[in-house]
Structures are given as structure tokens and as C-alpha cells.
Amino acid sequence: MSKPVPTPSATVGPFFPPHYFGAGDNDLSFIDDAAQRAQGQRIYIAGRVYEANRVPRWNTILELWQADANGCFAHPNDPRAAQADPNFMGWGRRWTENDGFFDFVSVKPGGYLDPLTGQMRAPHINVSVMGSGLMRRLVTTLFFPGEPGNAADPVFAAVGDPAAQARLILKPAKLERAPAGALAYALDIVLQGEDETPFFID
Amino acid sequence: MRAPGPPDQFSPYDAATQPAALVPDYKETLTRNPARALVARPATLTEITGPTHLARKLPTGMHDLSRKNPDGPRAMGQHILVRGRLLDEDGLPVRGSVIELWHANAAGRYLHPMDAQSPAPLDDNFLGSGRVLTDQEGRYEFVTVKPGAYPVPNHAERWWRPPHIHISVFGEGFMSRLVTQMFFPGDPLNEVDLILNAVPDAKGRARMVARQTAMMDMPVLNMVGYEHDIVVRGERSTPFEKPHA
Numbered sequence: 426m427s428k429p430v431p432t433p434s435a436t437v438g439p440f441f442p443p444h445y446f447g448a449g450d451n452d453l454s455f456i457d458d459a460a461q462r463a464q465g466q467r468i469y470i471a472g473r474v475y476e477a478n479r480v481p482r483w484n485t486i487l488e489l490w491q492a493d494a495n496g497c498f499a500h501p502n503d504p505r506a507a508q509a510d511p512n513f514m515g516w517g518r519r520w521t522e523n524d525g526f527f528d529f530v531s532v533k534p535g536g537y538l539d540p541l542t543g544q545m546r547a548p549h550i551n552v553s554v555m556g557s558g559l560m561r562r563l564v565t566t567l568f569f570p571g572e573p574g575n576a577a578d579p580v581f582a583a584v585g586d587p588a589a590q591a592r593l594i595l596k597p598a599k600l601e602r603a604p605a606g607a608l609a610y611a612l613d614i615v616l617q618g619e620d621e622t623p624f625f626i627d
Numbered sequence: 628m629r630a631p632g633p634p635d636q637f638s639p640y641d642a643a644t645q646p647a648a649l650v651p652d653y654k655e656t657l658t659r660n661p662a663r664a665l666v667a668r669p670a671t672l673t674e675i676t677g678p679t680h681l682a683r684k685l686p687t688g689m690h691d692l693s694r695k696n697p698d699g700p701r702a703m704g705q706h707i708l709v710r711g712r713l714l715d716e717d718g719l720p721v722r723g724s725v726i727e728l729w730h731a732n733a734a735g736r737y738l739h740p741m742d743a744q745s746p747a748p749l750d751d752n753f754l755g756s757g758r759v760l761t762d763q764e765g766r767y768e769f770v771t772v773k774p775g776a777y778p779v780p781n782h783a784e785r786w787w788r789p790p791h792i793h794i795s796v797f798g799e800g801f802m803s804r805l806v807t808q809m810f811f812p813g814d815p816l817n818e819v820d821l822i823l824n825a826v827p828d829a830k831g832r833a834r835m836v837a838r839q840t841a842m843m844d845m846p847v848l849n850m851v852g853y854e855h856d857i858v859v860r861g862e863r864s865t866p867f868e869k870p871h872a
Binding site for chain 1: 632633635639640641644645646647648650653655656657658659660661662663665666667668669670671672673674675676677678679680681683684685686714715716717718727729731737738739740741742755756758793795799800801802804805806807808822823825826830831832834835857858859860
């Protein structure tokens with residue numbers, strides 16, 4: 426019996442059901458009970474997605490995946506899973522609006538010593554980008570400004586070019602829609618162009 | 628031997644078995660994909676983990692797309708049952724995993740604001756999308772109606788999409804996330820569809836086409852059944868007793 430081969434990906438297309446996006450799906454700071462907030466510093470991230478020629482790309486799906494405030498994942502592959510915050514799932518989803526706008530609320534992820542590479546991971550958030558015209562998802566990783574561990578982070582380092590690395594760093598910003606007490610950051614995702622966001626091999 | 632844990636190893640996809648990123652006649656692919664090469668990076672804990680209780684965010688239990696409520700009238704069209712297993716690359720079932728499924732109605736129209744210009748009629752009884760959890764054997768099952776074909780709007784070459792069902796699965800880690808489409812066996816439009824044929828390998832394309840099952844297997848007389856297994860990426864680095872296939 427030969428080894429199963431992954432099913433091919435296909436584009437999400439333009440008709441992903443709007444009702445799949447529930448209230449709170451873009452707020453990672455709680456799971457199903459907003460009174461039970463995750464530990465850590467709340468953050469707010471907002472930006473726009475652009476396709477080539479700086480055309481805003483609406484109807485794009487973004488999904489986030491990140492560690493909790495202590496750098497733990499509630500997943501059996503994390504040796505520290507038992508310490509993971511029970512009020513934090515680490516996953517969120519949002520679609521982009523007509524002007525490409527998206528926003529997420531979360532908590533700032535902790536860094537961790539990665540058991541696979543033996544290296545320290547700086548605080549970071551993985552992002553999946555899916556939509557019409559994308560036969561496969563695009564994946565990238567966002568980092569926080571001023572983190573001393575960024576330079577040595579194995580994923581950040583893999584990008585190499587400092588100008589490209591800078592496009593993965595969240596920018597502190599004053600944002601009206603940010604919840605009280607949240608650190609607010611701006612970040613645009615540019616699918617194609619001069620200031621293209623670096624994407625990783627999936 | 629102890630029951631194996633989730634996959635912890637995610638090798639790069641074999642390019643021949645996945646679609647090309649750029650499809651010249653599908654012009655949206657040309658402006659929405661990066662021009663620069665994708666960056667190789669090591670897999671770390673963030674890549675080999677993923678949400679374990681996603682159903683707490685995403686309500687499940689919606690397995691009948693063919694009507695809006697359990698006692699309501701059914702949508703028009705051929706009723707079908709779509710079932711299969713969600714497996715990983717070790718052939719093990721992916722249990723308790725969210726599967727989302729959506730498609731056009733029997734006339735080839737989506738219940739979506741983006742499809743408002745379609746001349747095809749809406750069907751008031753068609754739900755159009757569902758979401759379920761896989762069971763302990765990785766099985767999933769949906770009842771629906773067979774989607775219609777439709778011409779892609781604003782496409783000069785008259786590209787018709789064959790009947791297809793969109794399927795979104797999560798698997799057990801960030802690297803196993805997959806959105807795919809399921810096609811129906813024997814449809815002539817399959818031969819010319821730009822999305823199905825973006826997969827170079829014929830065996831890869833075959834993995835997107837469901838298998839029609841014998842009628843006698845159906846729980847309801849007028850349903851046509853389709854079996855469709857979905858394989859997500861992921862294997863285990865430590866040996867375990869492989870299931871007998």
C-alpha cells in the first residue's frame with residue numbers, strides 16, 4: 426500500500442460563505458466566553474491587503490496562528506502544552522473589506538525555545554492568506570518591533586534582506602478602533618509589488 | 628504500542644501533485660501572487676501545532692445543506708450524499724477536525740453577494756454551506772444537492788466551472804491547513820476546467836474527483852452517493868504500527 430498523498434489545494438474562490446465569519450472570530454483574546462480573557466498584553470493589528478499596483482484586495486481571508494502570552498501552544502506537539510492558557514486558542518479569522526481592510530485583536534505572543542531547531546523564536550504570528558486567484562494559500566509571519574530576539578529568530582533570519590524583513594515587523598500606530606488598553610499596530614500585506622510582503626514556502 | 632500522537636513532520640509538497648500558482652487564463656492569479664520567490668524556512672513549533680478545539684469558535688453540526696431547517700422542504704436538484712475520511716500522510720484518521728463545505732445550488736448560483744449578477748435563480752430552500760466535525764475514524768458526511776455548472780463572470784473565453792464543492796479542512800497543525808475543491812466523476816467540463824487542470828499530475832487531479840457509490844448504499848432512496856477521502860499533509864517522525872490498509 427503506497428503512502429497517501431495530500432489532496433491538491435484549490436482556490437477558495439470568491440464565494441466563501443460570509444456567515445462563516447462569526448462575531449469574535451477575529452478576536453483571539455477569548456475563546457467562546459468574552460468574560461474569560463486570555464492572559465497577557467492585549468494587542469490590536471489593523472491593515473489592508475493589496476494586490477499588484479496597490480489595488481486593495483477585498484474578499485480575502487486571513488487566518489492567524491500564534492502562541493499564548495507565555496509562548497505555549499495548547500497542542501500535543503508542544504512539550505509545554507500543560508502550561509498553556511486555557512482561555513487562549515491561538516487561532517482567528519477575518520475577511521478583508523472593500524478597501525482591503527482587516528483587523529484583529531489578540532494578546533502578544535511569548536517567544537520560546539524551539540525544540541525542533543534548538544533556537545529561540547522571537548514573538549511572532551503566523552498568517553495564512555487565501556482568496557480568489559490564489560490556488561494555494563500564501564503564508565507569512567509577523568514580528569514585533571524592538572524585540573532583541575528578532576535578528577536571531579530562524580524564520581526572520583531566513584528572509585535575509587533587511588528591507589524585506591522590515592515589512593514583517595508590526596508598526597506601532599494610533600488606531601481609533603483599538604480596544605482600550607491594547608497596544609495598536611499597523612501592517613499592510615502586499616501580495617505583489619515593489620514593497621511586496623515576504624512569503625514562505627508552505 | 629502507544630497510540631500515535633499528531634503528525635510532527637511536514638515535508639514540502641510535491642509540486643506535480645499541487646496546482647501551479649500562476650494560471651495564465653485565470654487572470655486573477657497573475658496579480659495576486661508574489662513576484663519574488665517564496666522564502667525557505669525551518670519548521671518550528673508554530674508550524675507543527677494548530678488549534679485543537681476549533682469547534683469552540685466555529686459552530687458545527689450543520690451537515691444538511693439541502694434544506695434550511697430539519698423539517699423544511701428540500702432544495703431542488705439531485706439529492707446527493709458526500710462522505711469520506713480525513714486522513715494524514717500516515718493514513719491515520721484526523722479526528723474531531725472541522726470540515727467546512729460550500730457550493731452553488733442546482734442552477735449554478737451561489738448564495739453570496741458576489742454572485743448577485745448571476746442570471747441563474749436562487750433556491751429559497753438551499754442552505755448552501757455546512758460545517759461538521761470528523762468522527763473517531765476521521766469520517767465526515769454531508770447531505771446536499773448536486774451543484775450546477777456556471778460560466779465564470781467577466782471571462783472572455785467562456786470558462787465554465789464544472790459542478791464542484793469547496794471543502795476547507797484544518798487537520799492537526801498549521802502546516803496541514805487545506806482548502807480544496809471536489810469534482811464529480813465523468814463531467815466533460817472537468818477536462819477543460821482551469822482550476823482542476825492546474826494540477827500537472829493526472830493522479831493528483833484524480834484525487835480531487837469523487838467516486839460515485841452504488842445506489843443500494845444510500846440511506847434515502849433518491850440520493851446519489853459520493854465517496855471522497857481527503858488527505859492532509861503530516862507524518863510522524865517516530866515509528867508506530869501502521870494501519871493495515
